[in-house]
Amino acid sequence: MSKKHPVIAVTGSSGAGTTTVKRAFEHIFRRENLNPAIVEGDSFHSLDRTAFKEAVAKAEKAKTRAPSHFGPEANHFDKIEELFKTYGETGSGKRRFYLHNDEEAAPYKQAAGTFTPWKAIPKGSDLLFYEGLHGGVVNGKVDVSKYADLLIGVVPIVNLEWIQKIHRDCAERGYSAEAVTDTILRRMHDYVHYITPQFSRSHVNFQRVPTVDTSNPFIARDIPTPDESFIVIRFKDAKKVDFPYMLNMINGSFMSRPNTIVVPGAKMGFAMEVILTPLIHEMILNKKKAK
Numbered sequence: 001m002s003k004k005h006p007v008i009a010v011t012g013s014s015g016a017g018t019t020t021v022k023r024a025f026e027h028i029f030r031r032e033n034l035n036p037a038i039v040e041g042d043s044f045h046s047l048d049r050t051a052f053k054e055a056v057a058k059a060e061k062a063k064t065r066a067p068s069h070f071g072p073e074a075n076h077f078d079k080i081e082e083l084f085k086t087y088g089e090t091g092s093g094k095r096r097f098y099l100h101n102d103e104e105a106a107p108y109k110q111a112a113g114t115f116t117p118w119k120a121i122p123k124g125s126d127l128l129f130y131e132g133l134h135g136g137v138v139n140g141k142v143d144v145s146k147y148a149d150l151l152i153g154v155v156p157i158v159n160l161e162w163i164q165k166i167h168r169d170c171a172e173r174g175y176s177a178e179a180v181t182d183t184i185l186r187r188m189h190d191y192v193h194y195i196t197p198q199f200s201r202s203h204v205n206f207q208r209v210p211t212v213d214t215s216n217p218f219i220a221r222d223i224p225t226p227d228e229s230f231i232v233i234r235f236k237d238a239k240k241v242d243f244p245y246m247l248n249m250i251n252g253s254f255m256s257r258p259n260t261i262v263v264p265g266a267k268m269g270f271a272m273e274v275i276l277t278p279l280i281h282e283m284i285l286n287k288k289k290a291k
Contacts, residue, residue: 002088003290006127006283007147009084009135011041011198012154013070013161013191021154021206022131024272028280029129037125039083041132042098044076045069049113056186068183070133071190077142080134084147087121087128094118126284136198145201150279153202160210160224162217181218204275205234208265229265232256233275242278249274 010021029036047055052067052074059066067073079094086093097116099105105112121128136145136153145151156164162184169175169183199205208231210224235241238259246261247253250271253263263271 002147002149003286005088005091006149006287007084007088007130008036008127008150008152008283009130009144009148010152010154011130011133011135011137011202013133013195020269021152021272024269024276025129027273028277031277032280032284034126034280034284035124036127036129037087037095037121039095039128039130039132040098041080041130041134042100043096043115044080044132044134045074045098045115046076047074048115065189066186068187068190070187070195072139072194075134077134077137077139077144080130080137081142081144081147084128084130084144088147088149091125092121092123093128095121126287133195134198136201137194138197138201139194145198149283150204151198151202152276153199153205153207155196155199155205156208157210157214159214159217160208160229163214163220163223166217166220167223177218203236204279205232206268206272207232207234208268226265226268231263231265231268231271232260233263233271234260246271246274 008025010025012021025036028034045052047067052069055074056066069075083093083095096118097104099108099110099112099114099116101112105114108116110116130148134144135148136151138145155161165184166177166180169180170177208229210229212224212228214220214224234257236259241259243255243261247255250261250263250267252267253261253271256262
C-alpha cells in the first residue's frame, strides 16, 4: 500500500464489465486532471498467442489439464506483484503491451498476438491504473492484492458472464458455440481457484444481475440489456461510505444490506463515477500530504 504512488486495480474476467469501469475512471482522471500510468492485464500473460495454442494442444493430446488465461501456467503473477510493489515504492516499474491485432502490432513491426519488450514506466505519473484478470490474485507466496490501494471487482453472475462470452466470441472472433463452451469448461478449475477469490479481497464489488431468465446460458439468443439488469454494489468497509448521498444521487437505488447498494443496470456508469470520485479525491489528497 502506498500514499505517495497509489495503485488502483480493476479486476474481472473478460466480458464482466471492466471496460465500463475503465471508462468511468477515464472520466474521473480527465476531470481531476490526473496522469495515470495505464497497465493492461493481458500484458502479463506468460505465453504469446501461438505458444498458448501449442500448449493447449499438447495438453489435450496428453489428456492432461490444459493451461488457461485464468491460471498461473499462462501468467506472470509474480511480475504483477513486483510492478504493484515497485510502483508503490518508486512511482515506476516494468510494463509491456500485448498486441491484440494487426492494427496494434503495426507500429511495433511485430505480429499480432505477441508482446512488446519490457520497459520502465516513465516517472511523473499520478497513479498506476491496472485493468485485467488478476488485480487481486493470490497464489502461494505471491499476493498481488496487498499492494493495491484500491481494488475494484467487476463480475456478473456466472450465467450472464457465459452468455456474454459465447455471444462475443461467436460474433467477434468467429468461434462456434461448441468451441466457446469447451473453453469455458477447460478454464473452470482456474476460474474457481484464481478469479472468484479475488472478489472477497476487493474494496468495492460491482456485480451485474439480470432480471430475465438466464438459466441456460448455452442456448440464450441474446444478452440481457442494462435495462433488464440491476447492479449490486458491495463495500468492504461500509463505515466510510455515505449511503444517504448515494441513494439521493442515484435514482432508483436502494440498500439490500448494511454494506450493499443496488442500482438500476442503466445507471452503472453513473453510479461508478459517484462512488469512485470521492475515493480518488481521498487518494490524491493523501498523496499530496505524503509529499
